[in-house]
Amino acid sequence: MDVDRSQTSPSSATNAQARANARAAPATVSESALRAVVTALTTMNARDSSSIDDEKGKLSELALVGEGIGGRAAERASRGLAPCASEHDAVVRACKELWMFLHGKRIDKLKTNNKGVFVLHDDAFMAMRAVGGTGNESSDERIVARALALHAGALRGALRAFGVECDVVGEISRSTSTQGVVSGARAAPALRAPAPAVAFSVTLARARA
Numbered sequence: 214m215d216v217d218r219s220q221t222s223p224s225s226a227t228n229a230q231a232r233a234n235a236r237a238a239p240a241t242v243s244e245s246a247l248r249a250v251v252t253a254l255t256t257m258n259a260r261d262s263s264s265i266d267d268e269k270g271k272l273s274e275l276a277l278v279g280e281g282i283g284g285r286a287a288e289r290a291s292r293g294l295a296p297c298a299s300e301h302d303a304v305v306r307a308c309k310e311l312w313m314f315l316h317g318k319r320i321d322k323l324k325t326n327n328k329g330v331f332v333l334h335d336d337a338f339m340a341m342r343a344v345g346g347t348g349n350e351s352s353d354e355r356i357v358a359r360a361l362a363l364h365a366g367a368l369r370g371a372l373r374a375f376g377v378e379c380d381v382v383g384e385i386s387r388s389t390s391t392q393g394v395v396s397g398a399r400a401a402p403a404l405r406a407p408a409p410a411v412a413f414s415v416t417l418a419r420a421r422a
Contacts, residue, residue: 268355272362279366283311286367287374290314296376300417303375304331311371316340322389329420333368336388337408340364344409357385361411368413378418386412 290310297303308320312335322334344360361383369381388410 268358272359275359275363276366276369279363279368280370280373282363283367283370283372284374286315287311287371290371291375300329300377301325303372303377304333304415306375307368307371308333311368315367329417331415331417333413333415334386334389334410335412336390336410338364338411339408341411342408361385364411365413368415372415380416380418380421381413382416383411383413386410 287307290313291306294306294310297306304323304325308323312318312320316335316339318335318339320333321336324332324334341357341360341364344356365381365383368383369379372379372381
């Protein structure tokens with residue numbers, strides 16, 4: 214299912230102004246700030262030969278940091294808008310208002326199996342444009358994994374703010390305009406592309422079983 218890119222007319226001039234304020238200059242500032250945070254957090258001690266358990270702990274910590282960022286961004290991005298009427302509406306809002314606020318664009322494609330699983334595709338995820346490229350393959354893959362954990366956490370935190378409990382997993386993918394998402398794709402494409410294609414899989418709490 215593709216995201217409907219049409220704009221919904223606001224019910225009043227007040228709502229229109231609120232939407233404009235949430236999406237204008239702060240979006241650019243937020244995008245730049247998020248990139249800086251990601252770079253600082255994900256590259257820290259990336260060359261250390263930490264154990265698998267240590268690295269899992271770091272990924273969990275970054276996911277929690279992301280949840281805090283996403284929760285606050287969701288409040289800003291949805292200021293002046295009515296609460297989401299359903300889980301589907303919340304995911305669509307993340308694809309539109311949240312992505313515009315954080316990344317200056319909307320999600321390129323949204324797919325769902327209609328059973329509580331959604332996949333959000335960004336064909337040029339600018340927030341990870343500068344991720345990797347250290348010249349050390351092991352360090353680069355670790356940095357990419359950390360960046361994905363942080364951004365997946367941000368999406369989960371935003372959806373929670375919209376009233377939806379879920380799990381979110383991010384992965385490097387292929388552009389939806391070419392071959393679609395490759396399940397379990399290696400991190401290497403992110404290191405070669407200026408802005409990698411990324412897919413975030415959202416599994417609603419009711420679909421976990």
